[in-house]
Amino acid sequence: MSFPKKPENKRTVYFDHAATTYVDDVVLEEMQPYFSDIYANPSGLYAIGREVNGALEDARRRIAQILHTLPDTIFFTGGGTESDNMAILGVVRKHEKNGKHIITTKIEHHAVLYPCEYLEKHGFEVTYLTPDEQGFVTPKQVKEALRADTILVSVMYANNEIGTVEPLADIGRELLKWRKENNTKYPYFHTDACQAAGAFDLDVEKLHVDLMTINASKLYGPKGVGILYKHRNVSIEPIIFGGGQERGLRSGTENVPGIVGFAKALEMAQENNEVENKRLTELRNYFWERLDKEIPKMRLNGPALDKEDLRLPNNLNVSVLDIEGEALLLYLDEYGIVCSTGSACTSESLDPSHVLLACGLPYEYAHGSLRFTLGKRTTKEDIDYSMKYLPGIVDILRKISPVNLQEDAKKNTHPQYLQ
């Protein structure tokens, strides 16, 4: 047994930015006064309350500007999951008398899928679109699934596991056409843009979305704060009741430091996204080239890397054949290399990633998947450091594995099991 020698100067190489990012220093600085100095309740009528309210409304205005919309369409929430739930359940509760059909995709985040599954148990029908093997759904698929009783379509902007960027604007146009032809306001169009918000255009007019979820914790902003964009003409019911904040749609005293940080983080990400996208794409492609060259039997999952607008620039998802992903993840962790896996062993069920399976990846490849998501601090040195250890670890784990899969899935004979 000879695993690669442990590094003398172990560094932490963080490749899990799609899970969450650190808070940028500038963002933190912006937030700082709102914890202990400017802390009053923004609903307070006194001067210091009005001051906090000013900061809150300023943040709302700045976010609205980036989305090319008006401030009163921005609702602050407790994060991406809450915004997704609010969009889906909110629309459904308000409009269920007009239809009980929802269209979404099989590769949505669970914050979308689980509310849909919940609704299925309560009399709704949900169509889950199957993506192609790179994760794309098409406007045609959406169109074909539309029914007279469809009240909501929810398609993510970019996938969190394999980085696929869905054709939102085209789907949006298809829906506009349908509404016009059928003289109806339905279905509303929601998108979960949490992964895409740092990298891509968020102009809601261009995207033709009625509802959009974004959170701060993937943008170098704080955790526990998100927004739901809601078109003025779309009415929804609240899912959280109380003091009536956020025009009655999301009660609870606003998380002012978080919201101030969110606005700053979103501005910074959007200001610099062209340069940063290019840098991340180059780094990511360099990483894949080395992986592909230096480790046999690697498979790229998700869209091709050369189509810049079709894949998140920081996302790399690979399957390392013959090895189970969690074992590899834990070994990499020993060397300070942090990533995530679609293996069943890190999920609550025994199934590997629902995204990879929906894209038609065989179970045995999905179990060996690793996701590396790069970030602002990622450098070429981080990748070179990782490549010093990765091939050796893979080599040893393959030596202790009885599995020998073919790269071409069709050539794998059917697995045997104890009788």
Added chain:
Amino acid sequence: MTNTTGAKIRDKQGNTWLYSDTVKDHFFNPRNILFAGEEDKYDADAMGRVGSPACGDEMVLWLKIDPKTEKIADCKWQTFGCGSAIASTSMLSVMLSENGGMTIEDALKLKPQDIMERLGGLPNRKIHCSVLGDKALQAAVNDWYRKTGQHDKIITKGAKIIDDKLNITDHDIEEAVLEGAKTLEDVQKKLKVGVATPEAIPEIEQLIRFYSEKYYGAE
């Protein structure tokens, strides 16, 4: 299910190591491995293979057995699986071969719980990762019995109890799948399995998938 000492459930991000020190030790320093490519050199007396990469776990166990005493003189293994699976197999190999080796008869009495106890416990939801060991052992011992003409001792019906409240075995689930059940709900309609023992559900789902694939092919 026991969850004795040390081991805690990992958080979803997997950022914290929460296995026991023993699990960690066996994971990072697995004992008695037979490297891929060196199988022929080992000259084993018996071999058992279980699981499949599609299920997320596959294991091969090789035994050297003293024909006079039927003691396991030496044992080697390979595993495709997560940290718990690797650590469990490593520990099993130690238990089989330590102190001059176990007799086959005693070895067959080993339960997954015995391995888990020696490992200082596993998180509840990782227990399924450690259940392949006794099946691999049974397969290897059957191989030995076959080779030594002791056909009467071969146990082909593993009949592993999946739901101890209802005494339902893996073969009951196999039967249900053969009768057309495709999902957990289908199987539960037939067997009520896992209703009283929700901790058994992951294993039940794995079995359903395995048997579906075995009899009806991959999706």
